[in-house]
Amino acid sequence: MNRGFALFDTVIGVCGIAWSERGVTCVQLPDGDRGRTVERLLRVVPGTPEGVPPAAVRGAVAGVVRQLRGEPGGLASVELDMSGVPAFGRRVYETVRAVPAGESVTYAAVAERMGRPEAARAVGRALARNPFALVVPCHRVVPAGGRTGGAGGAWAGGGVTTRPGLRALESAARTAAAGGAAAGGPAAGGAGQGPGQGAGYGYGFDPGTAVAYLRASDPGLAAVMDRTGPFAMPLNAAASVFAALAEAIVHQQLSTKAAATIHGRLRGLFPGAGGLSAEHVLGADDELLRSAGLSRPKVASLRDLAHRVDTGMLPELEAIREMEDEAVVACLSSVRGIGRWTAQMFLMFRLGRPDVLPVDDLGLRHGFSIAFGGTAPAGVEEIEKRGALWRPFRSVACWYLWEALEEARRGPSS
Incomplete structure (x- = not known):
């Protein structure tokens, strides 16, 4: 040697x-x-x-x-x-x-x-x-x-x-x-499967282990976790890559309520047990798609997504689950209208990946500032520096910071 x-x-x-x-x-x-x-x-x-x-x-x-x-x-x-x-x-x-x-x-x-x-x-x-x-x-x-x-x-x-x-x-x-006691069970303040998950599909990590690690690694974050309570980041299982990314495209730059309404109308254009598919989008004209309330750029994005799925340019969901985080980001970002942030949300809330840090997320930057006593949205470097303490469970830390922001928006409880 x-x-x-x-x-x-x-x-x-x-x-x-x-x-x-x-x-x-x-x-x-x-x-x-x-x-x-x-x-x-x-x-x-x-x-x-x-x-x-x-x-x-x-x-x-x-x-x-x-x-x-x-x-x-x-x-x-x-x-x-x-x-x-x-x-x-x-x-x-x-x-x-x-x-x-x-x-x-x-x-x-x-x-x-x-x-x-x-x-x-x-x-x-x-x-x-x-x-x-x-x-x-x-x-x-x-x-x-x-x-x-x-x-x-x-x-x-x-x-x-x-x-x-x-x-x-x-x-x-x-x-x-x-x-x-299961690390993700009630005794540890963790969580098992999240809402909307299919059988056998859950977090790609043990929540209780993640909570214990973060508490030990960052006492300041531990205080935020104490105020928030048990980890309960929801997971939204997708039937396919197409279905997940189509929903993401529809939701961009819209309120949750408005996006849900348009997404429901879009699915309603193609009734059936199979749900919205690439074939549906490729077979429909622009007027039909826009009748659901979609903008022209979003119709173009949906068509590009459908084309990539139909031609095999995008891997199937099971193949994507086997890919490393950055490979998933690069793959999904090739779709028109899908950027790094959207791909990171896919990793966190669709695949349950443990170590995602979307530093460009404005809500995260505000939540970080609220949690750690800042007066303005935190900068990327500041979040990355402190985020080094949270690896390999930065997704869990992000959820708690988003919750800190929501708590601040709700104001003091009566």
Whole structure:
């Protein structure tokens, strides 16, 4: 196994991994952008060239990706090259690797397990230099008294808030695996299937796990969640990609009531059990479609959508469900009248995707400002910066911010 490093995508951003012939030498969490992540990684393993990971390292990468999704990562078997770590640090890391997922221990407890009860501070210093983020799960080690503690080593880019978030993820996953109270059940303040969902079709994540993660990662958002109550983002299952996007086109720039009326008229033009279809639109003339109340641009958009569906340019719904978020956005945005925002709403409210952040949504920007004490709609950069705390559950955070806006519009309850 030659020396090298590589970058890889995860739900919290681009991570880095480095290796030698003895094993993994560093796992680096995101540090804002790819360049800074590489820079921080190379501080640990200077002079390491970029390369193609061998099979064992690819297995470690897969484990890290799973771990950050809240799934069992299988990182206990990853071989580490600790040749550059002092003997005491190696003992600390080996001891911490034995702490099960979903549990936490104090620095003093680690020192006790090592037979060095007087060395709690030294344990903390060693973990602050931990170059093996997640593989050596120092997020499971906490200061006495529940203090947050510092973040260093490969964790520095990920931020201290990532640690409690990961503990919350692991705890929720462990509870679910043990058959305890369902993470999305009432005890966790979560939700199961949303209104309008078909059988077997629900969120692409566990709501209770998401709520627990967000509470741990962002105390400010947790206060908003307390005021709002249980997560209840509705999902609206679609019979097809065409049906979902046709409804989205009709609703653009209209009030909910007006759009619902026009959409109902449009469907009424083509009665039958199958509902509105691409064939209906392609077979109708413009006058018939406009009689439902559609504008000329919307008729043009519906025709383009129908043409793309009819010719197979747009994938079927089941195929789209298998695509990554950005691939879905690019695919749907090829349709006339469908932009990034509409595609993101499709991801959230049709597919139940967990990590969508529609920063251009004016309602979200207002809700963010209300939630966090701003005086004007928040800017894109401000939302993206704080949104980094919410990954991989930014959709859930957005729902709570929209709810904060609705609560403000309703005013004080009587």
